[in-house]
Amino acid sequence: MIRFKAFLKECELRKLTKADYTVPNMPKDGKFMLDGLAQRNASANVAIAKKDHYTETLEITSHTSASEPYYSDRRILFIIWEGDLNIDGDLLDEDFGMKPILIIKGNLTVRNWLRGGMDTFVGGNVKASGFIIGHYNDSALFVGGDLTAAGYIPRAKPYKDLPNIVPHQIVGKVNAKKFDNTAPTNEQLQAAFVEEALMKEDEDIYIDERAIFERSDAGLTVWK
Incomplete structure (x- = not known):
């Protein structure tokens, strides 16, 4: 696994420019959020990723x-890939905070993607062989x-x-079985x-992200 400190050492750190947060094909709400974030953090830095493929x-x-x-x-306000990002393994965002923001101006290809507090803007397609x-x-x-994806399980609220602003907006098609995990009942899960x-805690049932990825x-069944 490549951890965030090792990853950051491979990036170029510099001051934020308008070109950094100009992302192709963004819906109006996405552009609005990017502009607002940049304006409120005009003196921030960005981390420009240099590698486009991780094994x-x-x-x-x-x-x-x-x-x-x-x-x-x-x-660091934004982590930016100027083109595509291909990861043979998983992409893990396991923090609760909103910053930094992730920008991928091209396509994102991963095995699985665990999403936390990091707002993400992808200019191209997102393709996961497993689950998001x-x-x-x-x-x-x-x-x-x-x-x-094999499965798309969002949990974001406005x-x-x-x-x-609807928190997840996909301009193209969603080619994935989807389950809204915002407030499901035990029976729905x-x-x-x-x-x-x-997994079960007391009387409550939750999805087990790691078990789903594994x-x-x-090649084992996840959906009923």
């Missing part, structure tokens, strides 16, 4: 390793092309200060997923 999992944030303060100390799952603090996702893809990678 293993890329952990871009981690709550347990305090990634948000690490990025914040370096005043939003965990506890799933955030905004704007995709200029299609989204393709931000309180942007109540009229049990009807959608095999028992091995779920089962998908092994």
